[in-house]
Amino acid sequence: MDTNVIHHIAEEYGTPLYLYDGEKIRRQYHCLMKSLPKKFEIFYSMKANPLLGICQMFKKLGSHIEVASAGELYTALAAGFAPGDIIFTSPGKSYEELKYAIDSDIYSINIECIEEAKIIHEIAKGKQKTIDICLRINPDFELSDASIKMTGVSSQFGIPQADMQEAFGILQSLSNLNIMGIHVYLGTQVLSADAIVTGMEATVKMALQLSRDYQFSLAFLDMGGGFGVPYFPKESPLNMARFKEGLAQCWNRYGADLSQARIAVESGRFLMAEAGLYLTSVxxxxxxKGSQYVICDGGSNQHAASAFLGRRIRNNFPMSILGKESDPKNEAIVVGPLCTPTDVIGQKVLLAAPVPGDILVIQKSGAYGLTHSPSMFLSHQLPAEVLYDQGRTYILRERGERKDFLKRQKSLF
Ligand SMILES: Cc1ncc(COP(=O)(O)O)c(C=O)c1O
Known part of the structure; x- marks a missing residue:
């Protein structure tokens, strides 16, 4: 996005601000779509960015959607997704959430433990219905390159592969459930195409074996994804040509066995990260004591990932002073306005000499930005969130107000 455009938008909407680039969202979506065999469907993982307008954009692009809570399901439905294009994955779905998902008639509840399946069975029985379920499995194999491994290792996600015999024994005895799918999500922020293909191939093999062993017809295979983006100069982008080729070969081997099944990949970060900027004023x-600090109006309360929350590698996000990108001479510690020494959104960053009023731009902030941040801390108003697309700006979330913090609170007197 052009620097002048960013300046204008920052002036119009103020800072702190999240600014999304519609063209980049489209580019990433099409790039992933083109890398997949024809039969595959993309499910946008809205945990990466749950804004209604962003979900609507993915709907328009033809994406389906993966939700992880009742709140996300509510937003997905409001964004216009058909229930048949929604899947629900989370290790801790409450009774109310399961009931809401069933009442909404979504395509798949990806169950993560037997107790959850029993609750679904009880709800289904009460409605004299059979509910299709998909099993999220924590397989014995893992994704070698994932920044955060979800399965393959011990975790709260999915049912361990080693427990399948017992699991199928119980699940197949629950008459109001129909096992129709297998789901594996191995991890996030993977930059090796080969690692993703290897994980997907292992997933396909395991799913086919399970459907043979336990004689259920595999109508749905959710292969996860973990498609990463390079955040730091040393990281290389995921080689999508290599991924496409590797997956196509895998599909040549197994596609015929899955001709009746719906095949999903999930993606949040790859689709959204590059499309977002976080703008905060100096x-x-x-x-x-020998260090130079740049203190900004937004910090880890709105961009926790930039302060290393949930990240394995403590590298800075790419950041610069707007309009002074070519002159990064001064080493500075960039901090937000919070009363905690952890509110550091850039460690020893080379920046042009900033003056108050300058705008610091943090790139690659479109995924796991505000949604992944402790925004209640210290009661700073939520930032506005704006989409720029084909020469127009759209406000997706208005800036918060001070009074928002009193919403739903009850006065003691
Ligand atoms: C089950 C599941 N699906 C999809 C995602 C989205 O991952 P990413 O944003 O890396 O594409 C996650 C992320 O944690 C997840 O746990």
């Missing part, structure tokens, strides 16, 4: 600069 309030002050100060020296303290």
């Amino acid at each position: 309030l002050y600069q100060k020296q303290c």
Whole structure:
């Protein structure tokens, strides 16, 4: 996006601000779509960015959607997704959430433990219905390159592969359930195409074997994804040509066995990360005991990932001072306005000498930005969120107000 455009938008909407680029969202979606065999469907993992307008954009692109809570399901339905294009995965779905998902008639509840399946069975029995379920499995294999491994290792996600015999024994005795799918999500932020293909091939083999062993027809195979983006200079982008080729070969081997099944990949980060900027204004600069601090109006309360929350590698997000990108001479510690020493959104960053009023731009902030941040901390108003697309700006979330923090609170007196 052009620097002048960013300037204008920051002036119009103020900072802190999340700014999304519609063209980049489209580009990433089409790039992933083109890398997949024809039969595959993309399910946008809205946990990466749950804004209604962003979900609507994915709907328009032809995506389906993966939700992880009743709140996300509510938003997905509001965004216009058909229930048949919604899947629900989370290790901790409450009774109310399961009931809401069943009442909404969504395509698949990806169950993560037997107790959850029993609750679904009880709800289904009460409605004299049979509910299709998909089993999320924690397989014995793992994804070698994942930044955060979800399965393959011990975790709260899915049912261990080693427990399948017992699991199928119980699940197949629950008459109001129909096992129709298998789901594996191995991890996130993977930058090796080969690792993703290897994980997917192992998933296909395991799913086919299970459907033979336990004689159920595999109508749905959710292969996860974990498609990563390079955040740091040393990281290379995922080689999508290689991924496409590897997956096509895998599909040549197994596609015929899955001709009746619906095949899903899930993606949040790959689709959204590159499309978002976080803009925060420089309030002050100060020296303290040999270090230079740049103090901004937004920090880890709105961009926790930039302060390393949930990240394995403690590298800075790419950031610069708007309009002074070519002059990064001064090493600075970039902090937000919070009263905690952990509110550091950039460690020893080379920046042009910032002056108060300058705008710091943090790139690659479209996924796991505000949604992944402790935004209640210290009661700073939520930032506005804006989409720029084909020469127009769309406000997706208005800036918060001070009074928002009193919403739903009850006065003691
Ligand atoms: C089950 C599941 N699906 C999809 C995703 C989205 O992952 P990503 O944003 O890396 O594409 C996650 C992320 O944690 C997940 O747990």
